[in-house]
Amino acid sequence: MTLTERGRVTAIANHQLPEAAFSELAEGDGGPATMRRLGEAQLSKHLMLLQAIAEAATGPGPGPVAFQVGYERLARIQAAVPAAADWLLGLPHLGGWIHDTLIRLDQGSAADFGHFASLVAATAIRAGLPVDLDVPVRGGRVRLPGLGSLLVTRSVADAESAWIRLRCDGQVVTVGGLAIAAGRLVPDDGTQDPVPGWRGTPAVRSVGGGLAWTVLLETGDPYLDRYTLPMRTTMPSEELADWRQRIRAAWQVVADRHRWAAEPLAEVISVIVPLTPQSDTDLVSATTPAAYGAFAASWPPDPVTLAETLVHEFQHVKLCGLLDLVPLIRSGDQRVYAPWRQDPRPARGLLQGVYAHLGIVRFWQAQQYAETDPDGLLRAQVLFARWRPAIEQAVATLRQTGSLTPAGARFAERLQAQGQRLASVSVPPEAARIAAEVALDHRLTWELRHVAVEEADAAGLAAAYRRGDAGPGQARTWVSQDVRKVDASLRSRLLNLRYLDPARYRELRGGSGILPLGGPDRLLLERRSEDAVRAYRTVIAGSADPQPDAWIGLALALHQLPPSPLQHPLATRLALMFEVHARLASSSDPLDLVSWFT
């Protein structure tokens, strides 16, 4: 609310968030009313930041002038059709550009002020309103973010950094040699005839369970090329057809079976940025706080995986919206274990991860009742059992960091309670066993990679062990990225392949039952656990070099056997035992050392 006195603004109040909306979000939910609140706050945020940019976009250059003209035109557009301005203020493309501009200004380097004219031109054209302004030409095109791009004349396109006059009388857009009806400059949903000179941003309209969702597949906006992998900037028609088909199939899954997520997702997510894949098999997805309403993903291998990704990334988007409003985490340098990441994470990243995984757990919980094929059912059961305990584990880690603000502590409490409510859902023993094993493998691999041990403490314990002293004392440890190299990725991939792609796993085992692994690892995968323990023990004791991957294998193999006192130290102090053993004679029996740690 804005307080005014005789038309003069005297104070600007901040957005208020009802406690009930905060609780809804903390529990992983958020109905349409809460989503509207987050969306309205984004509009205010973008207005506020535009004003910050306006203060900097001064001077006579074409960029600042184009910004100033665009800002003035936006005021007119808003006065005529407020909803048209709201469309722009809620556009992820605007967020991407605003954040780049602010970062550039902070760096003291040149900002691309002129791009704002393109954003305003798109707004006017979309609303059928008159506009007349200079817009930049890049790569031979005038970009109209959220709609598409115009191919302008060659002479203009050839210029290094060109500007061109764009006019719209509300009906027809003229730019360079083109004159096109404004109503035809729309995203390409695959149903329209081609328009010469126009490339509409690909759009996908999906309907499932009576719920419609339209999303742009953005391949052209450079300000949304801001994720861990490069944006897919060209998309042949066959590939676009595949994406459309996959998104529609995924939406069917979400709308039919995950209604709690579907309705708010359809309201918030307006852009998917396809990423250039890193490999043929791994789906990579990401969200940025700079572009509320957008997320990025590489090609998803199947509709259910994309459906899970929609839920996963939507959780991140919601949390980004909430974090803009309410600080939940204090800044800090501490890095900790996140059960879904290979690298140590800051508390902020862990909070994002655990919130996304609350959505993932709910997804696989419901998916267990939807899958009819045994392989799909096993995947759903294992993924549910894999991630549900991770919620509590990660919340406990978050608390230990001491980084949570009071609001963050309340948020974490509700998040954890929601995770605990799902603890009553049971899965078959085989699924639970696989989930526990891959969780242990992940944590131990992370620990050996990133947990450093104080040299003097490890040496002291090695001396105590050699002397035959009773039990080990304490040792100082801390998290430090990549302190050791661990090369067990093939084993880990195969452990996960058992439920992620059981058919492929069976194929690898083949008629001969031979997996593409060496001795001890193959025994582990075949659950010849005692043989695997012996084999890992021999590798560790018989090698002059440290064998971190064999230590992890030893721990996994021992956990396949009935409960024993050896399991606990291997699960909790592996990095320390590894370092102590490295200081003993090379033939030292690792299990004897483990016994000493019990």
Place this chain on the structure above:
Amino acid sequence: MTSQEKDIETLIPDLRDLPVGRLAELGSSALAQSIALYRERLRENGIPLSSFQARI
């Protein structure tokens, strides 16, 4: 009403009722504190530039 039932005061100024034209007249001074806070968080969070801008 307990303290936990009260609305939460957020960090973002509510500009819904303020037209862009008025905002421009007002300048950033009325928003200076909120803008500074946001930019500080932006720096803390280390949000990277787009690949396009990073190449420039």
